[in-house]
Structure formats: structure tokens, C-alpha cells
Amino acid sequence: MSSLMFTETAEAPQAAARLIAANDAACRDLAERLRASPPRFAVTCARGSSDSVATYAKYLLEIQLGLVVASVGPSVSSIYDAKPRMDGALFIAVSQSGRSPDLIKLTDTARAAGALTIAFVNDSASPLSQKSEVVLPLHAGPERSTAATKSYIASLVAFLQLLAHWSGDQEISHAVARLPDDLEAARRRDWTAALPLLAKTSNLYVTGRGPGYAAALEAALKLKETCGIHAEAVSAAELIHGPLALVGPDFPVVLFAQRDAALASLSELAGSLTERAVPVIAAGPGSWGRALALPDATDLHPFAQPICQVLSFYTVAEALSRARGLDPDRPPHLQKVTETR
Secondary structure, three states, X not given: OOOHHHHHHHOHHHHHHHHHHHHHHHHHHHHHHHHHOOOOOEEEEOOOHHHXXXXXXXXXXXXXXXXXXXXXXXXXXXXXXXXXXXOOOEEEEEEOOOOOHHHHHHHHHHHHOOOEEEEEEOOOOOHHHHHOOEEEEOOOOOOOOOOOOHHHHHHHHHHHHHHHXXXXXXXXXXXXXXXXXXXXXXXXXXXXXXXXXHHOOOEEEEEEOOHHHHHHHHHHHHHHHHHOOEEEEEEHHHHOOHHHHHOEOOEOEEEEOOOOOOHHHHHHHHHHHHHOOOOEEEEOOOOOOOOEEEOOOOOOOXXXXXXXXXXXXXXXXXXXXXXXXXXXXXXXXOOOOOOOO
16 A cells, blocks of 8 residues: 555645746746845745745755855744844745744744845645745645655746746746656655665765755655665855764765755765765766666756655655655655644
8 A cells, every 4th residue: 555655745746836837927927026126135934844945946046146055043033023124025934834933933023124024835725825925835635644745846846937937047937847757756766776775774864965965865864764774964165074974884964966066075075085084875867876876867857856866765755664664655744734832
């Protein structure tokens, strides 16, 4: 019997297609507004998987538009009652449920301070949607597994679609248009070669740079919650500092890469790790030497590659969870909606 996580992962390409069609006009209108009145900076607000979506958005906005993006901890408003100065800012809240009180409070604070508040949320009737000036629904449909999959993918697609309209970049627009097909190909990609190594692992790093670091954050979280593995996401630039002391034959590294300016350094990192007998599992269009290279598309836009890689990884995480005798739909101590205050 298939898990809900498996079924909902399989629904992600169709969810992406729905979102792209449904949100196109809203993204075009919002992009015109943002070009007419450019924000001074952007602020993201999210928790859990949604926070790695915010990291993805940060890299896209800073790389493509040169817009400085900061992550603000919701507790500064909900716990400490601070009122950050956000006049002229673009405030971006990301949430599958839209029901966490701390996100809602910070959104209220941002709007009162003069920020343009945007919510990327799966439940368009949620309190967060009602508090935000602009809502871009995720159109993922009901998601019953505790581990978010299709709603997470939809969040990434929604950001990339907005960026395509905002920047006017035709290559990004083309990448968005082909994403449903690319996601379907990613869902069918066979990454089971990683299972034997991951099945006997208790600790590992997941790494990447730029947009790929967001994929690393999500993969590490899924390994924790569905597989009971202590997985830590570390930027490849930071891994070569203190964290490198922990790696070894029993402490592998999972690496995500995309074809951009970071690819050469990621390939070099993989080579240096395998020379130290560190097991490396690599996904992306690089030259991976003695690393375990997972099959991956080589012609994707660097902003689209992490989206597809995460979907491929979900199939591994789901299978690994079951192989370790766990239920991927019901991780211990967790619930679907977490309401942080």
C-alpha cells in the first residue's frame, strides 16, 4: 500500500500545472506593481519547510534582481513585541496552512509598518491570507501526510513564476512553462542507488550553494522527520570550515548542484571529500569522480533544477523511511499544522 507521502509527491507535477495556470494573471499584475514601485528591500517570514522556500526566494531575488532579502524571526513580534521598521519593504510570508499565530502577528506588524505584504499559502481562506494584502494561492489541494511535499514544490514554483514576470526574463519564463513536464520526469527518476548508503547512516550533511542550498535544507529536514536520521544542511562554503571536522567514512555528504557559477566549486568539494574516503552522493550536472552520481537532468535552468531535485529526493526519503521501519506519513512527535507562538 502506497503512503500518502508517495501519493502526494506524485501529485506535485499536476499541482504545479494548476498553479501556473491559475496564478499567471495575478503574478503579472503584482509584477507590474513591483516594477512601478520597487521595494527598498524584502523580508521573508516562515517556519519549517516553508523557511527553506524563503531561502530559495532569497537567492532568486538577490541573484536576479539585486534586491537585498532578510529573514526576520517571527518571535521578534509575537514574543518580544518589537516592531521592525519595514516601510517600503516587500514582506513575504510562506505557509502551507496559514494558521501559525507568530507568522500572522509579524504579517500584521509588517503591514502596519508600511510594507507590501504577500502570502504564499495553500489555504486561501486562512487567517494569514486574510491579513495579507496580496495572496498567491499554492493550489496544491489537500495534503494529508505530515511531511509536506506537493505544497512545498508548489511554493517554489510560485516564487519562480513571480520572478519570471517581475524580471521579464524569457529564459525563466520558459523554465516555468516546462516545469510540469520536468517535474514529472524528476518524479520518475531512479535515485534508489542512494538507499544502501543512507539506510546505514545515522548522521550526514546535506550541502549546496545558491538555490541548491535551499534544496539541501529541505532534504535535511525530510531525512530528520521521516527517516530519523540526524541530517544537517550546511552551505558548501561553510562546510569547508569547522563542519568538515566531522565527515569521514561513516559520515556521508549529500550534495545538490545546478549549472551556474557555483558548479565548479561544488565539483571540487566532491573530489576533495572522496579523497578523504567520505561517501558523497551527488545530484546535478557536475563531474563527480568517485562520488555516487544520481541521474539528473542536465538542461534545466539553474533556478528550476533545485525544484526538480527535491521532488526526486522525496521518492528516496519515502522509500528510506519505510526501509527503516517508519511511517513517512506520521513522524513521531509531529503534527500536520504547527501553530508557533
